[in-house]
Amino acid sequence: xxxxxxxxxxxxxxxxxxxxxxxxxxxxxxxxxxxxxxxxxxxxxxxxxxxxxxxxxxxxxxxxxxxxxxxxxxxxxxxxxxxxxxxxxxxxxxxxxxxxxxxxxxxxxxxxxxxxxxxxxxxxxxxxxxxxxxxxxxxxxxxxxxxxxxxxxxxxxxxxxxxxxxxxxxxxxxxxxxxxxxxxxxxxxxxxxxxxxxxxxxxxxxxxxxxxxxxxxxxxxxxxxxxxxxxxxxxxxxxxxxxxxxxxxxxxxxxxxxxxxxxxxxxxxxxxxxxxxxxxxxxxxxxxxxxxxxxxxxxxxxxxxxxxxxxxxxxxx
Amino acid sequence: xxxxxxxxxxxxxxxxxxxxxxxxxxxxxxxxxxxxxxxxxxxxxxxxxxxxxxxxxxxxxxxxxxxxxxxxxxxxxxxxxxxxxxxxxxxxxxxxxxxxxxxxxxxxxxxxxxxxxxxxxxxxxxxxxxxxxxxxxxxxxxxxxxxxxxxxxxxxxxxxxxxxxxxxxxxxxxxxxxxxxxxxxxxxxxxxxxxxxxxxxxxxxxxxxxxxxxxxxxxxxxxxxxxxxxxxxxxxxxxxxxxxxxxxxxxxxxxxxxxxxxxxxxxxxxxxxxxxxxxxxxxxxxxxxxxxxxxxxxxxxxxxxxxxxxxxxxxxxxxxxxxxxxxxxxxxxxxxxxxxxxxxxxxxxxxxxxxxxxxxxxxxxxxxxxxxxxxxxxxxxxxxxxxxxxxxxxxxxxxxxxxxxxxxxxxxxxxxxxxxxxxxxxxxxxxxxxxxxxxxxxxxxxxxxxxxxxxxxxxxxxxxxxxxxxxxxxxxxxxxxxxx
Numbered sequence: 001x002x003x004x005x006x007x008x009x010x011x012x013x014x015x016x017x018x019x020x021x022x023x024x025x026x027x028x029x030x031x032x033x034x035x036x037x038x039x040x041x042x043x044x045x046x047x048x049x050x051x052x053x054x055x056x057x058x059x060x061x062x063x064x065x066x067x068x069x070x071x072x073x074x075x076x077x078x079x080x081x082x083x084x085x086x087x088x089x090x091x092x093x094x095x096x097x098x099x100x101x102x103x104x105x106x107x108x109x110x111x112x113x114x115x116x117x118x119x120x121x122x123x124x125x126x127x128x129x130x131x132x133x134x135x136x137x138x139x140x141x142x143x144x145x146x147x148x149x150x151x152x153x154x155x156x157x158x159x160x161x162x163x164x165x166x167x168x169x170x171x172x173x174x175x176x177x178x179x180x181x182x183x184x185x186x187x188x189x190x191x192x193x194x195x196x197x198x199x200x201x202x203x204x205x206x207x208x209x210x211x212x213x214x215x216x217x218x219x220x221x222x223x224x225x226x227x228x229x230x231x232x233x234x235x236x237x238x239x240x241x242x243x244x245x246x247x248x249x250x251x252x253x254x255x256x257x258x259x260x261x262x263x264x265x266x267x268x269x270x271x272x273x274x275x276x277x278x279x280x281x282x283x284x285x286x287x288x289x290x291x292x293x294x295x296x297x298x299x300x301x302x303x304x305x306x307x308x309x310x311x312x313x314x315x316x317x
Numbered sequence: 318x319x320x321x322x323x324x325x326x327x328x329x330x331x332x333x334x335x336x337x338x339x340x341x342x343x344x345x346x347x348x349x350x351x352x353x354x355x356x357x358x359x360x361x362x363x364x365x366x367x368x369x370x371x372x373x374x375x376x377x378x379x380x381x382x383x384x385x386x387x388x389x390x391x392x393x394x395x396x397x398x399x400x401x402x403x404x405x406x407x408x409x410x411x412x413x414x415x416x417x418x419x420x421x422x423x424x425x426x427x428x429x430x431x432x433x434x435x436x437x438x439x440x441x442x443x444x445x446x447x448x449x450x451x452x453x454x455x456x457x458x459x460x461x462x463x464x465x466x467x468x469x470x471x472x473x474x475x476x477x478x479x480x481x482x483x484x485x486x487x488x489x490x491x492x493x494x495x496x497x498x499x500x501x502x503x504x505x506x507x508x509x510x511x512x513x514x515x516x517x518x519x520x521x522x523x524x525x526x527x528x529x530x531x532x533x534x535x536x537x538x539x540x541x542x543x544x545x546x547x548x549x550x551x552x553x554x555x556x557x558x559x560x561x562x563x564x565x566x567x568x569x570x571x572x573x574x575x576x577x578x579x580x581x582x583x584x585x586x587x588x589x590x591x592x593x594x595x596x597x598x599x600x601x602x603x604x605x606x607x608x609x610x611x612x613x614x615x616x617x618x619x620x621x622x623x624x625x626x627x628x629x630x631x632x633x634x635x636x637x638x639x640x641x642x643x644x645x646x647x648x649x650x651x652x653x654x655x656x657x658x659x660x661x662x663x664x665x666x667x668x669x670x671x672x673x674x675x676x677x678x679x680x681x682x683x684x685x686x687x688x689x690x691x692x693x694x695x696x697x698x699x700x701x702x703x704x705x706x707x708x709x710x711x712x713x714x715x716x717x718x719x720x721x722x723x724x725x726x727x728x729x730x731x732x733x734x735x736x737x738x739x740x741x742x743x744x745x746x747x748x749x750x751x752x753x754x755x756x757x758x759x760x761x762x763x764x765x766x767x768x769x770x771x772x773x774x775x776x777x778x779x780x781x782x783x784x785x786x787x788x789x790x791x792x793x794x795x796x797x798x799x800x801x
Contacts, residue, residue: 010782017787148791150323
């Protein structure tokens with residue numbers, strides 16, 4: 001009897017304490033939902049200023065200036081991927097405030113997130129954020145801390161060694177393991193590091209079976225089912241600089257990959273802005289690797305396109 | 318299967334339920350099967366090594382028992398020693414031997430003839446080998462009759478609560494309990510669960526919370542030279558104690574629930590007032606093993622100072638080597654031999670030292686000096702190599718000028734990936750442990766708690782359970798002593 005009482009008390013206290021395990025990002029999202037923001041953008045490092053930016057305005061702040069009549073909430077963290085977006089969609093679908101209070105969700109689909117260097121690295125699985133998003137508000141939430149403590153939940157499903165052994169492809173042919181490619185990058189005497197960087201991030205041909213593509217499709221389904229208005233956009237890629245190192249094939253690869261992402265999402269009835277070839281090389285910082293990190297002017301252009309799409313599509317305020 | 322994993326919880330519940338259901342006569346079989354399953358969860362093929370050791374020692378002991386000739390008995394003991402230590406050498410020490418041999422031969426320009434070994438170290442091999450050897454030596458000496466029941470002897474070698482990290486039990490104490498004729502009473506079960514709860518708190522909260530900072534500092538000693546190394550070394554001292562004694566507590570508690578009493582392995586070692594005192598409190602089952610099966614047979618204190626010194630150096634050196642096949646472990650052992658001998662000689666040569674150390678100020682100074690010496694030795698234990706340890710020691714005070722600068726302190730803790738909240742949690746958890754240890758000095762808390770008021774007891778259980786669930790870092794950090 002005493003033991004039963006003890007267990008009941010433990011479960012009650014544990015349930016009451018559980019929200020200390022809710023990451024700050026989720027708490028901020030809850031705040032935006034409570035404040036009934038009109039639009040929430042799930043940003044990442046490409047929404048943030050680059051190191052040599054003179055203007056530190058973020059993508060969300062630019063968006064706010066283009067949409068003065070709407071209140072924008074910006075949820076921005078250094079890294080994201082479609083699996084994390086799917087976890088947010090799962091959470092939003094569960095929280096599901098009454099229809100008039102549902103904000104427009106804006107989600108970037110960064111092409112680099114499909115590369116093995118991003119997809120496979122243990123540090124980029126974001127499980128510490130994905131688990132709470134999937135579990136909070138369900139019967140599993142009180143068991144989250146015990147499951148974590150007693151290793152029922154695996155925070156590192158892909159070991160570092162496994163990630164490093166992952167194949168890197170240029171189109172359909174394997175050009176080496178992740179470890180080999182990264183080592184090549186360290187030797188500028190024999191290899192062009194920028195070319196390797198581009199190959200690592202953008203040269204793989206995305207297939208329909210890619211788990212990140214399936215995750216972003218699942219995101220769209222969840223948001224559609226829950227009735228959240230949403231807009232995906234494919235952020236601009238520094239194709240000009242990349243092609244100077246990797247050759248013109250980079251342009252066609254980015255175009256094909258973006259087209260596939262767009263087609264898959266549009267099949268779900270979602271609106272997608274393909275901005276992958278929107279900006280020239282001068283919009284991107286040379287201080288960071290060739291990729292998707294642009295200056296404030298570039299972010300402003302991206303924000304204006306998003307704002308145009310929001311206004312044109314007449315997303316409910 | 319780690320004690321702090323859900324697999325172990327499920328395994329423990331199943332075995333305990335089965336223990337209550339099967340007849341007393343069948344319990345040994347239940348535990349034998351459960352213990353093999355427990356071991357095979359790690360690497361099934363290594364179960365053959367366990368069976369080999371068990372069979373060799375069973376046969377040797379039976380033969381010794383039936384033989385009247387001392388030579389024959391000695392022969393069977395030699396057989397057991399060679400077989401057990403041979404396997405231990407092959408799996409644990411061959412790599413060190415091969416690399417040392419290779420260094421020596423290459424320095425003379427000779428070809429390296431020894432092949433490299435890729436054998437994986439079997440978990441717990443040092444523990445079960447020593448436990449099994451203790452039995453054959455006891456039978457050889459005539460202190461113990463040979464166990465005729467193969468199954469019960471096999472269970473003595475593999476009894477799962479203490480199989481992979483001790484305590485290294487003695488046959489005269491453990492074997493009679495493995496017939497399970499004495500069923501556990503209410504006290505056994507309650508005290509057993511207290512030990513388990515306390516052990517889990519020590520491992521999952523106190524130890525695991527500090528593990529990352531220690532790993533960071535010791536894997537990159539140059540980046541963390543100075544205060545970073547000092548903080549990491551203090552953390553490591555606390556971590557390894559919480560880790561190993563936490564394991565021992567869970568082992569003792571699990572066995573107690575089945576009515577089996579295992580020996581205490583730790584007695585508040587960081588409260589030791591001198592090096593000799595430290596070794597009577599740290600890893601007691603190993604230090605008494607070395608005392609009984611090596612130090613005393615070598616002559617112990619008898620035969621003059623030079624022989625005593627030789628024996629102490631040998632015992633501590635081998636104790637270091639027992640922990641790991643690397644020279645930094647040997648140096649750790651030899652350092653402790655030096656401390657032990659210096660204290661012993663000090664007592665002998667300085668009149669009144671004993672009395673001076675007993676007064677409050679003397680005791681405090683002695684405690685502090687012992688602690689510092691133990692910490693210095695831990696650097697060799699934890700470092701990846703001897704040069705790495707020497708580098709850390711040479712640079713312990715390299716940044717001393719910045720120790721009062723808050724910016725520098727922030728940088729040091731940031732480098733160890735410790736936020737202010739982490740430091741507060743680590744401090745609170747260690748303070749809780751210290752309080753418990755202090756109470757343990759007055760008598761075993763897990764037993765004494767029965768006389769505490771009901772609300773206090775249950776509030777403590779609740780607080781510990783909530784701490785385990787919410788303060789554990791949630792990453793699989795293996796028990797440190799599994800590698801030995």
